[in-house]
Amino acid sequence: MNFRHHSLLLLSVPLLLSLGCETVPSYLHVGQRLLHFEILVDDQIHLSGLRGVNDNMPIHQMWDVLPDITFEPVDKETKTDAPNQTTLTYQGKVVIRIKHVDDQLDSISTETLTLSRSAETNSWSLNQEEVDRLKHLLNQR
Template sequence: MKFRLHSLLLLVPLLLSLGCEIFPSYLHVGQRLLNFEILLDDKIQFTGFRGVNDNMPVPQMWDVLADITFEPVDKKSITNDPRQTTLSYQGNVVIRIKHVDEELDSISTETLTLSRSETTNDWSLNQKEIDRLKHLLNQR
């Protein structure tokens, strides 16, 4: 019994130190809030946020695009007409991933189409657009 208690007491400092900077970050996984921005001709049009695992590699961050709900930056410029279910941009379109003020990655394209949900009125990228963007990413 004394041996078991002694062994448990030795584990307490180790368990408490898991949050210490001496240990690698993969021992204590946190969250990172990513900001996805859609720009047209260097002006931000839409933003969306998503939390991801703190140690997620940057290339894998593109996999969460399907989960992002985008909000227009200038709500006045976007129609509230529920019959408008798509919004297409042509020109210098950039999608970038930021964490706080640091740009982690970006991709450029000449066109981008967002889709609006009929039930929630939220804007997102449909799977066809996401597949096209991933194809562009793989060509880099």
């Protein structure tokens, strides 16, 4: 009798392993998704930044990490003027988009966008007032 229980157990293990993720609910497999935030002006990428988020995070909540993103110029063509410049304002067709790998997850368009320079890192970020304005635009869609 004892042998039967062991053999049943040994036979069930490969079956459970072959089922993989379907045996264990997906919410138990919490991973990270690396998001790529890009700022485009007139269809040209000027600044970009990265941020990891929970793999199960809904797309509309990804905008909540926007204040944590530090943006860097994408190339030497992107001008940020003088080293002592503390703000950078883009006007025209300004788009912020969120990408994961090659997939665009979401984007928002605005006519103006102002970033602030960090004195410590020399990178750019959006202040809370600008983030709140963008969230208001998102809520209007």
